[in-house]
Amino acid sequence: MWNNRLNGLHIILASGSPRRKKFFEELDLEVAIDVRPVDEVYPDHLKGREIPDYLAVLKASKFKETLNENDVVITSDTVVWYKNESLAKPADGNEAYEMLRKMSNDWHEVITSVCFTTSVKQIVLNSTTHVRFKELSDEEIWYYINTYKPFDKAGAYGIQEWIGLIGIEEIKGSHANVVGLPTHLVHKTLMGMVS
Numbered sequence: 001m002w003n004n005r006l007n008g009l010h011i012i013l014a015s016g017s018p019r020r021k022k023f024f025e026e027l028d029l030e031v032a033i034d035v036r037p038v039d040e041v042y043p044d045h046l047k048g049r050e051i052p053d054y055l056a057v058l059k060a061s062k063f064k065e066t067l068n069e070n071d072v073v074i075t076s077d078t079v080v081w082y083k084n085e086s087l088a089k090p091a092d093g094n095e096a097y098e099m100l101r102k103m104s105n106d107w108h109e110v111i112t113s114v115c116f117t118t119s120v121k122q123i124v125l126n127s128t129t130h131v132r133f134k135e136l137s138d139e140e141i142w143y144y145i146n147t148y149k150p151f152d153k154a155g156a157y158g159i160q161e162w163i164g165l166i167g168i169e170e171i172k173g174s175h176a177n178v179v180g181l182p183t184h185l186v187h188k189t190l191m192g193m194v195s
Contacts, residue, residue, distance in 0.1 A: 006190055012073045014059055019160075019180045020076060027187060031074075036062035040077075049126045051086055052077040052113035057124060060117040067119040072193065075115045078180055080155025082108040087155040096145045096156035100163070104136040108155070110178045116189055123189060127182035129173030131159070136167055 006029065013024060013031040024031045038061075042054045059075035067073065080087040082103055090096035113126040144163040150156050157163045159171075159178040176183045 006194055008070055008194060009190065010068070010071045011190070012063070012071060014063065014073055014075045017076075017180055019158075023176065023179075023181045023183050023186075027183060029190075034063075034073075038062055047084070048079075048081050048109075049111045049113065049128065052079050052111055053115075053124050053126060056113040056115035057122070060115045060122065063117060067117070069119055071118065072190070073115075073117040074186070075117070076112060076181060078110065078112040078154050080108055080110055082106075082155075089154055090151055090156045092151070093142075093145050096150060097141055099156040100133075100136060100141045100144070101138075103133050103155070104141075105133060107132045110155070110159075112177050112180060112182055114182065114186060114189075116193070118193075125182075125185050125189065127174055127177045127185055129171060129175070129177045131168060131172075131178060132170040133167050134169045136163075140166065 011029060011031045012034050013021060014034055014036060015021070016035045021031070021033065038059050040055055042051055046054055055077035056075045059077070060073055063073045087099045090099055107130055110129045110131055111126055113124060116123040144150070148161050150158060150161070159168060159175065171178070174182050174184060
């Protein structure tokens with residue numbers, strides 16, 4: 001099987017996201033989970049994909065000095081980018097409402113960066129998916145916020161949840177990327193590390 005080629009790698013997923021962990025299970029890849037806290041602050045001048053690139057590398061910095069030869073640490077970050085603004089994880093229901101109201105009846109970008117760190121090299125890649133919401137009613141927005149409490153999600157929504165099922169009209173790019181990991185790029189990169 002193809003993934004037998006990856007048996008020599010010890011893959012460490014530095015993420016507490018159950019969605020990212022599930023992706024690796026679905027890719028039939030064993031990973032060790034090791035989350036090391038980092039203050040996710042980035043310089044104000046960064047824009048678009050520069051933000052998750054920076055944060056994915058920042059998260060990897062906690063591992064640099066402790067890696068063995070066959071270790072690969074995978075760190076990741078996702079931003080929702082709308083009209084030159086990063087919509088981060090909302091602090092509360094009102095902030096979540098404001099984000100969803102802004103994106104209603106419009107396109108936005110979901111950018112996920114992934115950093116692969118070994119003892120000798122580092123690879124950073126990113127993927128951008130364009131997503132369009134229908135016109136969301138206040139009733140729909142508040143139902144979603146109160147029921148699903150999307151406070152751990154960039155842009156205040158999960159595409160795999162109720163709001164995605166009823167609200168997303170069109171998507172251009174990787175669906176998995178919006179959930180939180182561009183799995184096609186992760187697979188390709190890992191295979192390239194052992195070929």
